[in-house]
Amino acid sequence: MVEQQIFTVQNRERIQAVESTFGRPGKMLLKPGRILVGEGYLSKLCRRGPKPKAFFLFNDILVYGRIMVPGRWNSRQKIIPLEDVQQEDLEDGVAMPNQWLIRTPRKSFYVSAASPDEKNAWMGRIEQYRSLLMQAKGLPADKAVENFAATWIPDMASAICMRCSKRFNVANRRHHCRRCGYIVCRACSKSRALIPNISSRPVRICRVCVSSVHEGKEQGKQRAQGKHWKKNSVEDTTTLHEYETSSDDESCEEGYQVSTKWFKSPEDEDYSPYCYIKPEHMNPPVSGL
Structure with a gap:
């Protein structure tokens, strides 16, 4: 009982500390039943290459953000429900060893x-707590999630448009199709379509995906979500910036080598109560410093 009370207090302090690193723009993370499982830095493949991000694993969500001041200040908070996550193990890459x-x-x-x-620890704990969450909701742990977002191909992977093969330059910039993730030029991505699982507003798609969206429109009428497809019709427009969304921040971040911290609960066999929070980490620095 005493250990449980100690853990509850420490867990609350940890979550509040994570909240404070994101400041006011971040969403509140503290809620009944939520536990901070671990935190650490992982490299995330962004448009312009791998960049270090601060990751926080809870028993029901995965949170990550851009590192502003290591251990003290993060920004651009992203929250992913664990029930929506699917992981795939991958072989090492040249720029991304220990990747998935x-x-x-x-x-x-x-x-x-x-x-x-560290890779195995992250993958194992994500899957462990996802399975526990699905069980708590009375859902099968292996329940498949439909309509995963396409993985964007990094800018460095191609010097030419992957649809028309025109070379990119200052005047012919790179863009990404939100449906297939290919790198395309402006001329090959003039169309916009509503992809509900990605955005509530129309997003950029390439000319090859236009026909696929039209086919999906017809098939969607026969599905439960078919009523939404009237808004999913493709629209050609010259207004590019109104619907444009970025995959991630483009600023460069320095690399950090910090070991992941995993926190134990009283249910763990080798549980030993402790609290890693430092008082000076409770509040992030003000903007502009």
Whole structure:
């Protein structure tokens, strides 16, 4: 009983500390029954290459954000429900050793850890707590999630449009099709379509995906979500920026090598109560410093 009370207090302090690193723009993370399982830095493959991100695993969500001041200040908070997550183990890449793929309906991306053991720990705990969450909701642990978002191909992967083969330059910039994730030029991605699992507003799609969206429109009329497909019709428009959304921040971030911290609950066999929070980490620095 005493250990449980100690754990409850420490868990609350940990979650509040994570909240404070995101400041006011971040969403409140503290809620009854939520436990912070672990935190650490993972490399996330963004448009312009791998970038370190702060990741926080809870028993029901996965949170990550851009690192502003290591251990003290993060920004651009992203929250992913664990029930929407599907993981795929991958072989090591040249720029991304110890990598794996995280798929979700809204965003899919590659991440890598500092070592094989850390990678296995992250993948194992994500799957463990996802399974526990599904069981608590009375759902099968292996329930498949439909309509995963496409994984964006990094800018560095192609110097030409993957649809028309025109070379990219200052005047002919790279863009991404939100449906297939290909790197395309402006001329090949003039169309917009509503993809409900990605955005509530029309997003950029390439010319090859236009026909697929039209086919999906007809098939969707026979499905439960078919009523939404009237808004899913493709629209050609010259207003590019109104619906444009970025996959991630484009600013460069320095690399950080910090071991992941895993927190134990009283249910763990080797549980020993402790609290890692430092008082100076409770509040992030003000903007502009």
